[in-house]
Amino acid sequence: MHSTKDTTVKRGVDLDLSLYLVTGRDLLPQGKSYLTYLEDALKGEVSIVQIREKNLGTAEFLEIANDTMSLCIKYNIPVIINDRIDIALACGAAGVHLGQSDMPLSTARWLLPSHAIIGVSCTTPEQARKAVEGGADYVGLGAVYATSTKDVSAPGSVCGIAGVRAMLSVLEGTGVKAVAIGGINSTNLLRTLHSCASPTGHTLHGVAVVSDIVASPDPCAAAWRLGDTFRAWAAAVSPGPIGFQVTTKEKGQYTRDGIVAAAAALVDTVRHLRPLVHQITNNVVKTQSANVTLALGGSPIMAEAEAEQADLARMPGGLLINFGTLDALDGMLAAGRHANQNGKPVVFDPVGVGATAFRRATATELLDAWQPTVIKGNAAEIGALADSNEVKAQGVDSLGGFKNAPEVVRSLARTHRCIVLLSGPTDYLSDGSTVIRLSNGHELLGQITGAGCVLGTAIATFCGAASIAAIGSHEGSLVNGDMLLATVAGTLALTIAAQHAAAREEVRGPGTFLPALIDELAMLTPEIVLRTAKIEVEME
Incomplete structure (x- = not known):
């Protein structure tokens, strides 16, 4: 029988959900005993343990719960029981976790002691709202990704990053804590933590992990690795919609002259x-x-095969993913994931995303798989990502513009927690707080094939250089360096070069403009940028 030591945890403020271990005895490596693995995981400083046993009789479940309680008391770690209120009461657990098809929350609250913790699994904002109204202490949001530890084959079972963001918006200001669950491991943890946040910056309080610890040959090391990532992220993230990832500047430090000089x-x-x-x-x-x-000074490589992506991501620089001709999806998925793992900036150009349902679905799949550093697009593409009908798409082109472009880019940057660039006759970019308006360029850019695509190339080149140049490492960050300034620099490089190319005597139209543009990019200097840049800065 378990110890009689008091394991009461104050609901709310004292509840540490940072590394939430969910047990899964069927995943244990061969020859590893449950209690041995659990103690190793506790030594790795998991913060809370949930016992999940869906196929055991009451007597066997209670025996496992008592043994788990005795061990967790030794390490002062609270225990949550999945579903079974009778087991929680019998073993003296800290609380229960309920699924949508389990006992109603109100009934569980009536049966359990007043100090008992109750968590609820949620997949939709409406479920999260009901959990708040019912008095849940925390919610488990997911599945974020597909997972083998739970049946997620039913439609809507995997909510993705966007689904977690929507639920976090519901939780904001309620005091109800949130953990993400479903397919989370050491390779996608940082991306998950950074991306799963509401547009106004309400973030996760922890992550629930099963197989990455339970199935590991060294659960202590696995738990430490996950915990270190979470702690570094928690220490690095700053208040506000974007936090640590895209800029080292504090709000208010950007000035017009400072931006131009840095670019x-x-x-x-x-x-x-x-x-x-x-x-x-x-x-x-x-x-x-x-x-x-090449003209800007970078070194290009066009590699699409999925098998190449892990090796390429280890090489410092930038990554551009442009799905204008969507025929390398597996490579795109792998490239973005590996880039995130290696701190490499990712520029995403969702060409024609609003043109077809397939492109919209593909963009969602990519953005659920990895975190972009910069999203760039024309008005129709940005409008499609923002779920706006204000601008119409014509294939890969856009018809018209936004009435309030600064607010569109600011809002989308907050949603996706990255830099957003809206390209056009006037370019707008934002990190979710600052909005920068760039007015360089020439109409001939719009008359050559792929002008927007090569803008993505220029931005990826400058982001790559900025990330390499960043001094030291920023623990808890996906990318080092100031990506807002790098995006400004890449945009200015192309648009200023376009102005100079169009002014050449030999340029008579788009056919002579393109080679002149390459020449001007190769001849671009800091002095030309300082002299020519047209920038306005708008702080929120």
Whole structure:
């Protein structure tokens, strides 16, 4: 029988959900006993344990619960029982976790002691809202990703990053804590923590993990690895919609002159560092994209095979994923995931995303798989990602513009927690707080194939250089370096070069403009940027 030591946890403030271990005895490595593995995991400093046993009789379940309680008391870790209120009462557990088909929350609250913790699994905002109204202490949000530890075959069982964000918006200001669950492991943890946040910055209080600890040959080390990532993220994340990932500047430090000076300096940084710019891009523009990269001073590689992505992601630089000709989806999925794991900036160009249902579904799949550093698009593409009908799409082009472009880019940046660039006659970009308006460029850019695509190339080149140039490491961050400034620099490089190319005597139209543009990119200097840049800065 378990110890009689008091294991009461104060509901709410004292509840540490940071590394929430859910047991799964069927996943244990061969020859590993349940209690041995559990103690190893406790030594790795999991913060709370849930016992989940769906197929045991009452007597055997209670025996396991008592043994678990005795061990967890030794390490002062609270125990939650999945579903079975009778077992929780019999073993003196800290509380219960309820699924949507389990006993109603109100009944559980009536049966349990007043100090008991009750968690509820949620997959939709409405379920989260009902859990709050019913008095839940925390909610488990997910499944975030597909997982083998639970049947998620039913439609809607996997809610994805976007689904977690929607539920976090419901929880904001309620005091109800949230953990993400479903397919979370050491490789996607940081991306999950960063991405799963409401547009106003309400974030997760922890993550629930099963197989990454339970199935590990060294559960202590696995738990430490996960816990260290969570602690580094929690220490690094700052208040606000974007937090740590995209900028090292505090709100209010950006000035027009400071931005121009930093962007100009990055021109020489690119030429000095020669970043590798890995591009999975539109077949129509591969040659132009490679030439633009070379002209700016970067080193292009166009590699789409899934098997190559892990090796390429280890090489410092930038990654561009442009799905203009959508025929390398597996490579795109793998490239983004590996880039996140290696702290490599990811520029996402969802070409024509609003044109077809397939493109919209693919964009969702990609954005659920990895965290972009920059999203760039024209008005129709940005509108499609923002679920706006204000701008119509015509294939890969857009018809019209937004009435309030600054607010559109600011809001989308908050939603996706990245830099968002709206390209057009005037370019707008934001990190969710600052909005920068860029007015360089020339109409001939719109008359050559793939001008928007090579803009993505330029941004990926500058982001790659900025990430390499960043001094030291930023624990808890997906990418080092100021990606807002790098996006400004990449945009200015192309648009200023376009102005100079169009002014050349030999340029008579789009056919003569393109080679002149490549030449001007190669001749671009910091002095030209300082002299020519047209920038306005709007702080929230």
